[in-house]
Amino acid sequence: MEIAFWILSAITVIGAILAITMRNLVHCVLSLILFFLGIAGHYLLLRADFLFAVQVLIYIGAVAVLILFAIMLTRHVTGTEGPREVLGGKWWAGMGTAVIIAGLLWAIIRKDPLAAMLPAGMASTSVTEIGRALVADWLVPFEAMGVLLTAALIGAVVIALEEVIRKR
Amino acid sequence: MDQVYKVAPQLLKFLSYLLGWLPWIGKPVAGFLSNPPAWFLLAVAIAIPILFVVSVFPGIFAYTTLVERKALGRIQNRIGPNRVGRWGLLQPIADGVKLLTKEDIVPRSADKFVHFLAPVIAVIPSVLLFSVVPVGAGLVPVDLNIGILFAFAISTASVLALFMGGWASRNKFSLLGAMRAVAQVVSYEVPMVLAAVAVVMAAGSLSTLAIAKAQGGGILNVTHWFVFRPWGFVGFILFTIGAMAESARTPFDIPEAESEIIAGYHTEYSGFKFALFQLGEYLASIAMAGITVTMFLGGYNGPGSGPGILGGLISMFWFFAKLGGMIVLTIWIRGTWPRVRVDQLMSFAWKVLLPMSIVNIVAVGMWHYIAIRPIAWVVTTLWLVLWFITLSKLAASENIEKREYRYAS
Numbered sequence: 198m199e200i201a202f203w204i205l206s207a208i209t210v211i212g213a214i215l216a217i218t219m220r221n222l223v224h225c226v227l228s229l230i231l232f233f234l235g236i237a238g239h240y241l242l243l244r245a246d247f248l249f250a251v252q253v254l255i256y257i258g259a260v261a262v263l264i265l266f267a268i269m270l271t272r273h274v275t276g277t278e279g280p281r282e283v284l285g286g287k288w289w290a291g292m293g294t295a296v297i298i299a300g301l302l303w304a305i306i307r308k309d310p311l312a313a314m315l316p317a318g319m320a321s322t323s324v325t326e327i328g329r330a331l332v333a334d335w336l337v338p339f340e341a342m343g344v345l346l347t348a349a350l351i352g353a354v355v356i357a358l359e360e361v362i363r364k365r
Numbered sequence: 366m367d368q369v370y371k372v373a374p375q376l377l378k379f380l381s382y383l384l385g386w387l388p389w390i391g392k393p394v395a396g397f398l399s400n401p402p403a404w405f406l407l408a409v410a411i412a413i414p415i416l417f418v419v420s421v422f423p424g425i426f427a428y429t430t431l432v433e434r435k436a437l438g439r440i441q442n443r444i445g446p447n448r449v450g451r452w453g454l455l456q457p458i459a460d461g462v463k464l465l466t467k468e469d470i471v472p473r474s475a476d477k478f479v480h481f482l483a484p485v486i487a488v489i490p491s492v493l494l495f496s497v498v499p500v501g502a503g504l505v506p507v508d509l510n511i512g513i514l515f516a517f518a519i520s521t522a523s524v525l526a527l528f529m530g531g532w533a534s535r536n537k538f539s540l541l542g543a544m545r546a547v548a549q550v551v552s553y554e555v556p557m558v559l560a561a562v563a564v565v566m567a568a569g570s571l572s573t574l575a576i577a578k579a580q581g582g583g584i585l586n587v588t589h590w591f592v593f594r595p596w597g598f599v600g601f602i603l604f605t606i607g608a609m610a611e612s613a614r615t616p617f618d619i620p621e622a623e624s625e626i627i628a629g630y631h632t633e634y635s636g637f638k639f640a641l642f643q644l645g646e647y648l649a650s651i652a653m654a655g656i657t658v659t660m661f662l663g664g665y666n667g668p669g670s671g672p673g674i675l676g677g678l679i680s681m682f683w684f685f686a687k688l689g690g691m692i693v694l695t696i697w698i699r700g701t702w703p704r705v706r707v708d709q710l711m712s713f714a715w716k717v718l719l720p721m722s723i724v725n726i727v728a729v730g731m732w733h734y735i736a737i738r739p740i741a742w743v744v745t746t747l748w749l750v751l752w753f754i755t756l757s758k759l760a761a762s763e764n765i766e767k768r769e770y771r772y773a774s
Contacts, residue, residue, distance in 0.1 A: 223479075223532060227529070246509065246510070246511050247511055250511050250514040250515050250517075250518045251514075253518035253519070253521070253522070254514070254517060254518040254521060257521065257522055258517075258518065258521025258522065258554070259521075261525075262521070262524060262525070262528075262547055262550075263551075265528055265547060266544075266547050266548070266551070269547070323510060324510060324511055324514075
């Protein structure tokens with residue numbers, strides 16, 4: 198378990214670093230996929246097999262493919278290696294944000310309010326339990342999310358349609 | 366896995382009996398095998414399903430190519446391969462030797478690393494798919510409780526290989542093929558997953574083994590197959606179309622349309638890398654056929670299938686018979702249907718398949734809550750037929766304009 202954790206962590210970190218330092222845009226996306234795969238492996242290690250499948254399905258199958266598709270619709274489709282500054286002029290702002298977020302996360306995890314909320318032992322993450330929780334305990338938030346996402350979808354279509362009408 | 370775990374010690378005993386006569390090493394090896402330590406037993410139990418998947422399904426792939434060439438030949442009024450061995454039976458081996466010994470050419474401007482990685486990634490998800498396909502009663506390499514979801518998650522990764530191959534070749538035809546592949550897979554994934562949701566609702570589980578088990582019983586183990594339900598029949602057709610589009614089989618082979626873009630994403634591949642692309646594509650197609658059989662055609666259920674050694678063998682026979690039937694069906698469709706246009710492909714996916722799969726989910730709900738079976742039959746059939754007529758009318762009612770070409774006349 199320990200070895201698997203370190204290997205997966207190495208994959209995740211290397212993928213993340215490559216994703217921001219590669220010169221070629223498509224290489225960046227492929228590194229991002231490596232990062233997503235590492236995260237999926239971590240879910241599997243935590244016995245959250247449903248989250249693993251969803252991570253692969255949504256992030257690799259949909260998000261990464263969508264990014265690739267978006268790149269293909271631009272002029273950078275051949276992955277021309279333009280000048281890119283990894284460390285821009287305001288690098289200290291990014292570093293500061295990273296440090297603050299890391300500190301916050303550390304403070305939260307140290308007190309561990311989540312562990313107090315959970316029942317003793319490993320929480321069940323099976324599909325059956327998640328399904329029951331979604332349509333029984335959390336029905337209203339679940340439905341609200343569904344309505345919200347549908348509204349966003351319709352909004353995207355309306356915005357795209359306006360452009361089509363304007364072109365004519 | 367559990368069943369394999371039970372079989373493994375007996376297999377080892379048999380092996381020790383076979384090896385016992387060997388001089389020098391015979392005695393100690395036989396002693397080790399007849400009383401194996403726990404870790405060795407586990408390793409053998411893990412190795413058996415892996416060896417099964419890695420040996421049987423590529424074999425099926427090799428002879429699928431022969432059957433396909435023969436059948437396509439007959440459909441096109443040709444004879445097909447008949448020079449190597451009787452009826453061309455050794456043709457796949459000859460093809461393999463030829464592909465292995467061919468020169469491997471990489472274009473000078475290609476992205477070397479991604480170009481090399483693409484065929485490797487093309488095979489991995491296709492082989493992983495077989496880990497959740499039950500080939501007999503209780504015989505599945507891994508009985509995941511998220512089996513179907515796992516299969517869909519893994520199969521989406523195959524599109525990455527197509528994109529990487531097409532993009533890294535630095536060839537405009539390859540790139541066009543890659544773009545077409547991504548657009549096609551993204552559109553057809555949605556109706557395919559929604560068609561599977563209907564089956565998951567009816568079986569009450571995501572595990573492939575539980576779905577196959579739910580279709581047992583009835584007259585001769587046949588009448589409870591999901592394909593003999595109104596929603597199952599519709600779902601079977603939706604899923605088969607989606608699976609064919611996902612693995613880019615011929616009516617939907619626009620990513621590698623020979624007459625338009627040479628060979629699409631694998632234009633710049635030769636030798637063994639090309640063979641890997643073919644292997645990945647055919648294995649994915651066979652695995653999808655296996656999942657279709659499991660979800661709609663009763664899986665391993667058939668007359669005589671059941672627990673025990675004899676029942677298990679009969680159930681394996683039924684599974685592989687149905688798998689062969691599905692493979693022949695795809696070849697038949699390939700030989701008789703013309704390739705669809707890109708815009709036809711997209712409008713068909715979003716305007717017919719997607720609404721129909723959502724309607725099908727509602728039909729399963731009705732089927733579940735109407736307790737009296739004859740009424741459920743009539744209501745769900747009427748619901749599905751009416752929606753099908755409405756959707757096909759809506760899709761067909763677009764007035765067809767004369768096409769305007771920007772760069773051609």
